[in-house]
Amino acid sequence: MGRQPGISDTLYLGIDGGGTKCRAVLVDENNQVLGVGNGGPSNPYHGVARALESIVNASDNALRNAGLTPADKSRVVAGLGLAGVNLPSLFKIVDQWEHPYKAQYLTTDLHIACIAAHEQDNGAVIVSGTGSCGFAHVDGKSLTLGAHGFPCGDVGSGAWMGLECIKAVLLDSDGLGPQTALTELVAEQLQARGIMIVERLNGAKSSDYAKMAPLVFAAAEDGDEVALAIVHAGADYLTQVARKLWELNPPRMAMLGGVSTRIVDWMEADIASRMSKALNQPEFGAVHFARSSYASEVVAVAQ
Incomplete structure (x- = not known):
């Protein structure tokens, strides 16, 4: 049985969702890792239903790894960084999904990777793996270069x-x-x-x-x-x-x-020579995004 929600019982979930797999990390309010979990493909471009199922599976696995149950999702503030949601139509679909979490905040996999790489909101990343792209976020402004997918783009990948x-x-x-x-x-x-x-x-x-x-x-x-x-x-x-x-x-x-x-x-x-070492994994960037987005929303409501 999972613990019952309390006043200070909010948990934060970071999801890094790509075309082949989905990774989740669950932390408490002190940013201590409680559990991790994996799921299947989670790029909605290749199937929205499958992507959402993978996200739920990964979060459930992280909760179980923490000694909790899927019912504890009601205590979770989730940050989702997904491939594919750079397309406005897909962003809207996932953002309006009737999710099982206390709150959900959606952005791209590039954004959370950038946050994690620098452990702050501002920074830039160049991805050169199976695919390629560039991304920068500085003082609320974002720039994405490439990310057109194979075989249309992905030069240098x-x-x-x-x-x-x-x-x-x-x-x-x-x-x-x-x-x-x-x-x-x-x-x-x-x-x-x-x-x-x-x-x-x-x-x-x-x-x-x-x-x-x-x-x-x-x-x-x-x-x-x-x-x-x-x-x-x-x-x-x-x-x-x-x-x-x-x-x-x-x-x-x-x-x-x-x-x-x-x-x-x-x-x-x-x-x-100007490249810096990435400081953390993308799912931790999703946690940071969830935490900061939730805090901003709480402040806005209070005002």
Whole structure:
């Protein structure tokens, strides 16, 4: 049985929701972690019902991990940072959802990642993982660059690098493009050549293409001209994103995502040297967002 609500019994829940999984952390009023939980895909762009179910599952798991029950959601102030809600129509749907929490505050996954990276409201982040984008929030003003999704955008990401790799390999296979070491690397990884590569990648997801990004970095580090061109193009794009974000004068900027640790070394030196270490995980940024949003609302009501 969970504890019964009391005057000072508010709990804060942070949700980091992406296209493949949902992570939740539950803290008390002193910001002590009580429990954590996971759920399934939670990007409403790929299904609103599934996203909401994943959010509830992750929060229920965090409550159970804390020794509480799902009934304790009525004590929870939830901060949701979700992929996909940068689209106004999806934001409205999720924001108006009849949620089970005491209060709910919604923003994007980029926003909570930025808050967590700097442990404050102001800052900037560049994400280079399976996808890519840039985000800055300074004194109430936000700027998002990219976040167009694969294959429409996501330059400088793992998925983009993988796609560029495959296109180059197919041109090489047909004798219509420069020879590249990527051809043999891809053949080994996919166990396919030429048109068989296309068959092997039929229905492939962005995450499948991202698995080929390490091949591109390996070939580039060995001096392969085609691989070098791909890495430089991605790094130059992310450098431009960084320069645009710095125009808002954020106090700090961090790079996030699995590709970021490798591609930052290929970015222009003055930009790479200004990157700061991310201080915390995105779900803790969602907790901060929930806490500050709830406090502001309480003050507004009191006035």
